[in-house]
Amino acid sequence: MRLADSIPANTKRAYTRQWNAFTAWCTSNGHRVPLPATAQTFVDYVTHLADAGYAPATIEQAMGAIRSCHTNAGYESQPHGRAALQVLRQYRRERAENGQRHQKEAPPVTIPVLQAMVDACDQNTVIGVRDRLILVVGLALMGRRSELVNLNRADVVQTGEGLDITIRTSKTDKNSIGEVISVPSGSHPLTDPVDAWLAWTSILDDAGEHGGRLLRRLYVHDSIGRSLGGDAINEIVRGCAIRAGVPRAEEYTAHSLRAGGATVAYAARVPVSVIAKHGRWSPTSPVLLRYIRAVDRWRDNAMRNVGL
Structure with a gap:
């Protein structure tokens, strides 16, 4: 109970939402049970999120949620992220070249x-x-x-x-x-x-x-x-x-x-x-x-x- 409570509530809600989206995508696209996820499943999902136009920060959060769920489930190894990071890096470059802002930030109160x-x-x-x-x-x-x-x-x-x-x-x-x-x-x-x-x-x-x-x-x-x-x-x-x-x-x-x-x-x-x-x-x-x-x-x- 205390282990679960140690995660900030906002992070817990966001990770739960991201994990549910990942498992639903796995089911819809014929991937085997997401735990443990293969490196190929991981990179395919990141590619899917990029193709769908999600913000890079949202994709990073999804990647973090997937890794976190593996850790919490007791898996010592997590999906290898090198290829997924390369996909995300290329996606950031494409957005920059198309004039899209890297990250939307709230204006500071002066x-x-x-x-x-x-x-x-x-x-x-x-x-x-x-x-x-x-x-x-x-x-x-x-x-x-x-x-x-x-x-x-x-x-x-x-x-x-x-x-x-x-x-x-x-x-x-x-x-x-x-x-x-x-x-x-x-x-x-x-x-x-x-x-x-x-x-x-x-x-x-x-x-x-x-x-x-x-x-x-x-x-x-x-x-x-x-x-x-x-x-x-x-x-x-x-x-x-x-x-x-x-x-x-x-x-x-x-x-x-x-x-x-x-x-x-x-x-x-x-x-x-x-x-x-x-x-x-x-x-x-x-x-x-x-x-x-x-x-x-x-x-x-x-x-x-x-x-x-």
Whole structure:
């Protein structure tokens, strides 16, 4: 039971979906039982996904799911992936030559965008106060949506300089040791993490909700419900972006807050190692490095100030 529970819920759902798709394809195409899968079955399936036009990231996830299922079933060897990787590499090249983007990424929430989104939250309503907290703390914490929805009230403590937020477990904290992330007070009243937290916890206190999850669902007449799910955070962020009228609003997700925190910190010349620790990334994370390169393309542009 604990072994099954050790896999993050989102990963478990995605891998189950991918494995079911693989077994259905095997049945439909005359391949023998998929465990253990042969190298030929593996490469044929990857070729099928590429021919069907799936995104490379989706194909990589399918490959990971197949390997994982072999490991969990007790097979010491997994389908040999060299040929499958060659198929995927060629598929990426074809997509690039055809002008297709390698990976669709949620736009980062910059400070002007954050201010516009918070302005779109009506602070005279309970839902507006809650959504402001999600936006402000999500960016300042560089939080994953799983980390945000799992925050308890007791995990956030006000200090003289801001908030100490305990992340009890996360994607990169495999042993669930936990870590305290310090979030400083803000300079702008509307986007101050401390003020946003105080406003929301005051509402929870008035409702008699002194413990449990920090972020809650809201029902009719502003009654406080159970904790939010990860999908709800996506919907809230996207909804705020749409109401604020920011460009590409439909593409915003919870990850926009995490990406935005890293982006604005690096633009403010915060060292990469500090950003990685604050956001719970590996210092060599390719995702983090993509955010940094996006800033560097303009900050260290070879054509800046050349007199064009």
